[in-house]
Amino acid sequence: MSSASINSEKSMPIESKADLIAYMEKGSKPDRASWRIGSEHEKFIFYRPDYSPLAYEPEDNKPGIKTVLQAFVDRGWEPIQEKGKLIAAKQAGASITLEPGGQFELSGAPLKTIHNTCDETSTHLRLTREIGEELNIGFLGLGFHPTLKREDVPIMPKGRYGIMRSYMPKKGSMGLDMMLRTCTVQVNLDFASEADMVEKFRVSLALQPIATALFANSPVSERAQNGFKSLRSHVWTDTDPDRCGMLPFVFENGMGFERWVDYMLDVPMYFAYRNGVYIDASGQSFRDFMAGKLPALPGELPTLQDWEDHLTTVFPEVRLKTFLEMRGADGGSWSRLCALPAFWVGLLYDQTAQDAALDLIKDWSIEDMDSLRADTPRQGLNAQLKGRPLIDWAKEVLTISNTGLKNRQALSTSGETEQGFLSPLWDTVKTGETPADRIIRKLNTEWNGDYTKIFDQLSY
Template identity: 55%
Template structure:
C-alpha cells in the first residue's frame, strides 16, 4: 500500500506524474487488502504519567525490547530508534510517544484481529517488566498538553513550530489524540470516487459510534469525541470534509490540485530534513524554492507530502478512513469490519450511496460539526444519528455476510460489528458509559480509566 521504493527517486517534472502515481494504486478486486492502524497512550503503572523517550523504562527501551524479543527491524533517526518494521507491518511513534501499529495489508478481518492481538501481546510482554501500560481512547484523559513528552523525530519539531500558526488545537492533536483507521483499495477512478464520497458522508457516523474521548485534564470536557473536535481547530488548509469531493468531475486530477495547494512541511535531502513549512509544492516543482534553489521534488517528496493532510478521508494509493477515536481491542477489529462491509461489496456500496447521495453539503457539515458533542443523539432530518448508524450497520453486515469470509470456527466477519450494534441499539457511546462511571463509582476521578480500560 505504498509507492515502490525504486520509484521514489524519480524526479517530478510535470503534474501528470502525480496523477499517475495515485492511479497506480488501482487494483483488481482479488488484490484488495485491508490495512488497519491504531494508536494508544503509554503510561507508567505506578503514577499514570506518560513515559518519555529516554530512560530505562522509556519508549526507546520499549522499541528496543520489541525488536530484540520479537524480530522487528529497527529504523533510526539521528541514531535513535523511532520505528520498527516486519512482514509489511510497522510500529511507529506519534509525537508524544503514542505507539502506533500500522498493520500489513491483509485479506480478512479475521487476519486483522489476529494481527492486533499478536501486537498487543508482544507489547505487553515488553511493557510489563518496564512497568508500562497502554490505554486505548481518543484523547488523553488526565495529563495537560505541557505535561506530554516529545519524541525525537525531525518532522515533529517542524510541525510543533508550525501548528500554532494555523489553529489553537494542533499541538493537542499531535500530543493528546489517538485514533484507529483502516486503509482500503479501489479498482478504478470511478470506484475511488464512489468510495471516497460514501466514506466522507458516513464518517460522522463512525465518529459517533466510536466516540470515546469525554475527558480533558481530568475532567469532563463537554464532548463525547473531543478528539474529533480537536481537528476542527488544527489547520484549515489540511483538514475537514472536503466538499469538492462531491462536485462533478472529481477524480485523481482534482485531488492532485488540492494537494498542490496544501502548504508543505518538509523535504528530506541527502538524509537531512529541510524545514519547508508553509512553502508551495508547485514552486518546489518549478525548482524555485529559496531553501532549495534549483532542486525539484521526487516521488518520495510527493509521498511524504501526501501524509501531511488530515481530512476525514484521505487519498493516497488507497483510501484512509480517519474519523474514529482509539479504543479497546474489539473496536480495533470493528472499524475495518464497518468499512469493509460498506465498501468492499458492490450491493452494500450501492446501498450506502443510496443512503447518503441526497445529503446536502450543509447537512454533511452539520453532521461533522455536531457529532463530536452529541454523537448518536444528534438530530438529523426526522430522526437522529443513531437511526443513521443502525441503517449503516445493517448495510455493512449484509456486505460482510456476502463476503462469506469464515474463521476456524465457521463465523463470518459480522461478529466484529457486534460492539457497534450494541452501542447503536442502546443509543449510548463508549464516552457516555465512561461519564457514568466518572460520576458514579469512580467518584469524580479519571484515574480508574487507566486500569479498567488498559490493554
C-alpha cells in the same frame, strides 16, 4: 518489483502534473481478489505506579519510550533509526512508529480479511501486554489523553514533528493537541478504478461522522469531563484549515485523481527530506517545488518520494493516497480495534452494500454534512441529520455493513463470517451508550470521580 527498483522509481524527478496523476492512478486494483485491508491504531503509554507518561529516554528507574521500542527489537522486530535514535520497528509488513507525544502506533500489514487483521492486532496487543508487565507500563486506548496538560507531554525526537510543532500554532489553536494528546484507529482500503475511488470517497466522507459517534471515546481531558463525546474529533476543527475539513469538491462533478492532485498542490508543504534530514519548507508551495523554485531547496525538483511525503501532511476525515484512509474514529478497546475495519469493509468491499450506502447519502447536501461534522463531536449519536437522530442513521448503516460482510463470505478457519466483528457497534446502537457515555457513567457512579480508574480499567 524489487525494493531497489521501487527506491529508484521514487527518486526520479517529477516532470509534470501528469506524473502525479499517473502515480495516483497506480493505486487502482481492478481485480477485487487483490484488495487488502490495512488497519492502524494508536495508544498512550503510561507508567503504572503513578500513571505518568514516558519520556523518550529512561529517567531514574522509569523506562523510556526507547526502552519500549527496544523490547520489540529484542523480540525480533527490525529497528529503524533517525540520527542514531531508535524511532520505529518493523516486522512482516507491519510497523511500530511513534506519534509526536509518544503515542505508540501499530501500522498493520495489508491483509485479506478482518479475521487476519484482528489476529494481527491481537498478537500485537498480547505482546504489548507482555512488555508492559516486564517494564511496569500500561497501554491505553482512548481518543484523547485523560489527564495530561499539553505542556506535560514528552516530545519525541523525530525531525518532521519539530517542524510541525513550530508551524501548527500559526494555523489553528488545537494543532498541538492533535499532535500530542490524541489517538485514533483507522483502516486503509483499496479501490478498483477512478470511478470506484470516487464512490468510496463520497460514501466514507459522508458517513465518517457516524463512525465518529459510534467510536466516541474522549469525554475527559485534564482530569475533568470536557462536554464532548469525542474531543479528538473536535480538535481537528481548529488544527489547520488548509489541510483539514469535509472537502466539498469530493462531491462535485469532475472529482477524480486530477482533482485530488490539484487540491494537494494547493496545500502548503511542511518539509522535504534530504540525506536523512528534514528540511523546513513549512508554508511553501509544492507547485514552486515542481518549478525548481522552492525557497528551502532552490533549483531542486521534487521526486515521487517527496510527493508521497506531501500526501501524508493533509488530515481530512478521509485521505487519498494510492488507497483510501478512514480517519474519523477515536482509539478504543481491543474489540473496537477490530470493529472499525469491519465497519468500513462491510460498506465498501461489497458492491451491493456500496450501492446501498450511496443511495442512503444521495440526498445529503454539503450543508447537511458540514452540520453533522460540527455537531457530532459534542452530541455523538444524539446529533441530528434531516430531523432524525444519528443513532437511527447508524442502525441503517450498520445493517448495510452487516450485509456487505455477509456477502463477502470471508470465512475464518472455524467457518464464521466477518459479521461478528460488528458486535460492539450493535451493542452501542441497541443501548445508546458509546464508549464515551460509559466512561461518563462510570465516573459519576462506581469510580466516584477517580480519573485514574480510566487507566486501571481501560488499558489493554
